[in-house]
Amino acid sequence: MKVILVDDEPMMHLILSEMLIKLPGVHVAGAFTDTKSAASFLKENTDIVLAFVDLSMPGESGMEFAAKIEASDSSVQVVFVTSHKEFALEAYELSVLDYLVKPVSQERLERAVNRALANQRIIRSSSLSAPVSAEPGKIVLTMLGDVAVSNEVGRTKWISRKCAEVFAYLLLYRGKRIPRSRLVTDIFGGMQQTGAENYLNTTVYQLRKSLEPLGMREVVRSENDGYALDLKDPVIDYVEFEKQAEQLKSIEAGNVERALQIERLYTGDLFGDRAYVWAIHETERYAELYASFVKRLAAALISMRDTIPASKLLLKVKERNPLDESVMRHLMTIREMTGDKKGLTALYTDYVRLLSRELGIRPSEDLVDLYTLLLSRLSDKK
Secondary structure (H helix, E strand, C coil): CEEEEECCCHHHHHHHHHHHCCCCCCEEEEEECCHHHHHHHHHHCCCEEEEEEECCCCCCCHHHHHHHHHHCCCCCEEEEEECCHHHHHHHHCCCCCEEEECCCCHHHHHHHHHHHHHHHHHHHCHHHCCCHHHCCCCCEEECECCCEEECCCCECCCCCHHHHHHHHHHHHCCCCCEEHHHHHHHHCCCCCHHHHHHHHHHHHHHHHHHHHHHCCHHHEEECCCEEEECCCCCEEHHHHHHHHHHHCCCCCCCCHHHHHHHHHHCCCCECHHHCCHHHHHHHHHHHHHHHHHHHHHHHHHHHCCCHHHHHHHHHHHHHHCCCCHHHHHHHHHHHHHCCCHHHHHHHHHHHHHHHHHHCCCCCCHHHHHHHHHHHHHHHHHC
16 A cells, blocks of 8 residues: 655654554655645555645645545545644544544554555455445445545535434444434433433534535434434445454464454444443444454464464554453463563563552463463473
């Protein structure tokens, strides 16, 4: 995947380039200190997939540049980069893929890149029929790490964060009529009843207005003092991830690349950083499904002695849940396989301290026995 960098600070070109080069399949095709040069490059290079654009630059701003890209019907996806978190919230309402706040972490950068790759796969994968542009009316819903709706016309620009929330709620219960009273309670709870009902009316109006440019105003259907989403065969990323993960019953050498592709479909937790209270159960369910799939994939990679990708995947899960003993067992095994006695000891010791500090318990006997066995094997090798 080819990307470009647009930032008036050359040092950011160097920092982002060094971080991006660590991601497989990513190639920095150009770096620019002004939007005019970047725009000229994009006209001559139509294979650029992703642009990392600084929001605040002399002359034309990053927002203005992104607006021109969108108006030109370019397929380039835009990720805003900003030093000011308050501007990031404003940028998030625009039709862009993601935003990153400086200093950018490697994990956050990788998530943005994976989201761009997932968008490409969802839209272009032959397993999902023809590309969106070739099939009028095709609706693509990106809900892992985001709340976004797109079709051949473009991508939604939510008028308000609440209208995005109502859409997410109706989508989670798609095909069902949701009473107005339930929406008021779950989304506008805590407000005075009359005010909450008026707020819901305004939000539904804003939701329909947000979807109108995509020709989707009528998908929000009023029905018996409630609302429902009337979507025809939408492509929903979290549904696709769950389906493909469950279809791959066993992971082995012959399908490990397919498994790695499925893992990359999970570009963030359900509905991203919005943390909707009413979605906690489903958010946790999908996070657990992802963790379970990654552990199966890592076990297969370890059996093939492909320890580097296995370790990277396990560390992602460990970051989510550092107390997961099964992840620790896999990571300890990798340390033994690579002859890293010091790393094995540090990993185990840190885990023991974490258990004691957070839960006041000791590791299980099975883990203690595994550590002793792995340590013995390393000593025998020496």
